[in-house]
Amino acid sequence: MSPKTRMIEVRENILKQNDIAARALRQRFQDAEVFVVSMVSSPGAGKTALLEKILTVLRAQFRVAALVGDLATENDAVRLARSRAPVRQIITGTVCHLEAAMVQKALEEWKLNELDFLFIENVGNLVCPSSYDLGEDLRLVLMSVTEGEDKPLKYPTIFNSADVALVTKMDLAAAVEFDSVTTHCNIQAVRPGMAVFDVSAKSDSGMEEFLNFLRSRRAVRATATTRE
């Protein structure tokens, strides 16, 4: 067997194991009635800034917490601690994505039924995290206006694996001559019907609409769970 074929086989096994762990996580999240939102994007697309804003605003009304993944440093956990929400850093070392088992381990001692929202910020990588289910209810893919309008076309898998797209750093749109229409067309070309929010964590533009979307998605999930 060629190393390439073996690599594919071993990778499929890992993905299968990840799916099993993700299924267990999803059940645990559902039993605890916590709504779980994960975030994927390129490095520097603004996941942490957006998450700090989300935690700060939602904290007034909900019990919120976050896990943040990075290869190295606890910088993001330190930044997010300013929101006063509980935050735990997952250091992946050289692993280019979060896996369900890492999330399981990080949450081992957490009482999830004391939470309404849990956010999981993935490693900054627009390729590899797409294959790993983390048991989340909602996966957000972020792209900033500074990255260029063609990113959905060039990284279609991650847009396909996500539920919602966020176009971030809208406060810089004019400075970079951002073409919003082309971007939205590119997202719809890759994933027809995808919900898209244009936001700026700096100017707050679009944030209330997006936060209302999160609140309503959680409410719908809560109703569905009660009915079961």
Add this chain to the structure above:
Amino acid sequence: MSPKTRMIEVRENILKQNDIAARALRQRFQDAEVFVVSMVSSPGAGKTALLEKILTVLRAQFRVAALVGDLATENDAVRLARSRAPVRQIITGTVCHLEAAMVQKALEEWKLNELDFLFIENVGNLVCPSSYDLGEDLRLVLMSVTEGEDKPLKYPTIFNSADVALVTKMDLAAAVEFDSVTTHCNIQAVRPGMAVFDVSAKSDSGMEEFLNFLRSRRAVRATATTRE
């Protein structure tokens, strides 16, 4: 053996095979006296814009060509064709990085001794390309001012695997309140002594200095080869 252990073993085999292919490439580049520069960065850090500028300027004086890697689309090759330099796109599918064998295949029919410079633009990914030697003389890592000053600390491996760092989109530095001193300190903390250029492909700021660096590095390599 656990899937994780097997994954590591199989990955090591692939890296070994890549190193063998990269060694053959390096010899081929040296024999042809072509200076090969590769570029790695996050998606949207400005690799293609910078490369278009480099090709356009150097073309007046040198025989230049480029290979560009992406998961999907031939967009970059189309953009770079405007420079009138020969450009070939490598579509990786779901593979998150370029490998030496992909470069070998793309260059099969090329007469490399008719080139002075060959540029290789990797897939946008600040993690995975770091492990794959492409036989290049010089590896550039790009980070744009919009990504945040902490990127070298959060993605140390790729900064360690590169020879030169480029801070791109300097025309946006004021708009994003970019902290240049902190960024340079973070780069030096991860890789002491690394050469760093602050550039903007849009305003041309810093470009001449960087291009002179490339010209001089090529000249030094050419002299060393002649002496052998």
